[in-house]
Amino acid sequence: MVAARPVAKTSTSLADxxxxxxxxxxxSHRHPExxxxxxxxxxxDPELRFDPLQEEWVIVASHRQERTHLPPTDECPLCPSSPDHATEIPAADYDVVVFENRFPSLxxxxxxxxxxxxxxxxxGVGQCEVICFSSDHETSFSYLSDERLSTIADSIVDRTHELSRLxxxxxxxxxENRGSDVGVTLHHPHGQIYAYPFIPPKPRRALEAAARYxxxxxxxxxxxxxxAELEDGRRIIAESENFVAYVPSAARWPYETHIQPRMHVADLADLNxxxxxxxxxxxxDVIAAFDGLFGEAIPYLSTVFQAPAHEMRDLAHLRIELVTPRRAPGKLKYLASSESAAGAFINDVVPETAAARLRHSWPDRSSRNL
Ligand SMILES: [Zn+2]
Known part of the structure; x- marks a missing residue:
């Protein structure tokens, strides 16, 4: 791990x-172009509609139909700008950049x-931002350097703090969603940051369960x-000094993986x-293990759950969840009636088997394999 150094933040605005x-x-000091x-x-003009049966808000944002869909590489809006091609990022190069989504849902x-x-x-009050992990169109989150990962973490801390105050x-x-199989419209390595006017259903249910517990x-x-997972041990994939990656006992998706700090921390800001x-x-490394399972870059969804902006902060516990819809080579898990209509998941891969396979495909560069 590189020594901690301050990240340089430079704010500017786009033409609109x-x-x-x-x-x-x-x-370093940057003069923004x-x-x-x-x-x-x-x-x-996004709006929220309340579903009284599920007691959940649904976001309606019809303008998103106009957004850019899988442009050719030389028209990528997330690459740095060149003299012939002005993109969303006016600079000739960048490390990590965050900007307001041109087609936001909130x-x-x-x-x-x-x-x-x-x-x-x-x-539909809130904000939607795009976070580009690298100026390199062809790289992937799993290839990024330790230094870059720290910069991404710092930018997430900054955006979480600023957006929570809106x-x-x-x-x-x-x-982060990667792969057109999970609805990605741009291949450049990037994630998204959504500031919601409500606690979304999944983290809210987990926090309500934590309150009862x-x-x-x-x-x-x-x-x-x-x-309990550590004591059982069969589904642990990897451990580092402060974090554990495991397939949860009741995984909904084949190869669903959770990463959790050993210490009780609410969000990334609580970590050094x-x-x-x-x-x-x-x-x-979990993403590299996903790719190692199938010998190619597979689609995945990776989500950072942190404490809410105001309510139930004392109950929250930072965690990252990763899932892939890939269940076998060339085969995707589709959300069919039981999952989509009834909300009851059926997982084709036994979680203990999934964990054993992920341990086997763990990247060589790491000494954290068990
Ligand atoms: Zn690009």
Whole structure:
């Protein structure tokens, strides 16, 4: 692990007023280039509709149909700009860059009038940002250096802090989808940051379970689950000094993997820079193990769950969840009626078998294999 050094943050704005922030690996002063494109401000009015049966908000954002879909590599909007091709990033190079999504599902100033009652409607207030992990179009999260992983972690801490302070924001989710099989519209290595005006259903249910568990047992549910997994041991994939990667006992997806800190921390900001780098290295190694299983870059979803912006923070426990819909070479798990309609998952791969296979395909560069 490289020695902790301060990351350099430089803020600027794009031609249509959207914010863009450079996070550079080494502290240096950057003079941001001007975005010379002639960009119309996109008209966006996302709204929230409440589903009274599931007690969940649904985001309706129809403008997203216009967004860029799988452009050729020489038209990639996330590559650095060149004299012939102006992209979303005006610079000739960058390390990590974060900017407001041009086609957001949530926006700071929605125009929708709110409407209460059984069929409640509200403005889709929030923010959606894109985070580019590298200026190299062809790289992957699992190939990034320790230094770069630390810069990404620092940028996530910064964005989580800033977005949590926006009016109406209740939860900041950081995630990466890779592969067109999981709906990725741009191949350049990047993630997304969503600042929601509510705690999304999955983290909310986990926090509610943690609240009940604490009442009954006076301890953290997430810590207790990790202790139980460590004691059982069959589904542990890898351990580092401060973190454990394992297939959960009740994995919904083949090769579903959770990474959790051994210590009770609510979010990335609770870790020091070396610990954050260690966590993201383990995440990168899980992705390399996914690819190793099938001998190719496979589609995956990787999500960082941190504490909500305001409510239930004392119950939260930082964790990362990774899943791939790939269940066998050339075969995808589709969400069929039992999963999509009823919410009852059927997993084709026994979790203990999945963990054994992931241990076997663990990347050689790491000494953390058990
Ligand atoms: Zn690119």
């Amino acid at each position: 007023g959207r914010a863009l922030i450079y996070f550079d690996d080494r502290a 001007v975005d010379t494109r002639d960009l119309a401000v996109s008209s966006i 926006t700071p100033l929605p125009e929708t009038a709110s409407d209460s009652g059984l069929l409640a409607v509200a403005g 009016p109406g924001v209740e939860y900041v989710l950081v995630f 604490r009442l009954d047992h006076d301890e953290c549910l997430f810590c207790a689950v990790l202790d 820079r070396d610990e954050r780098g260690e966590l993201l290295r383990l995440q990168a």
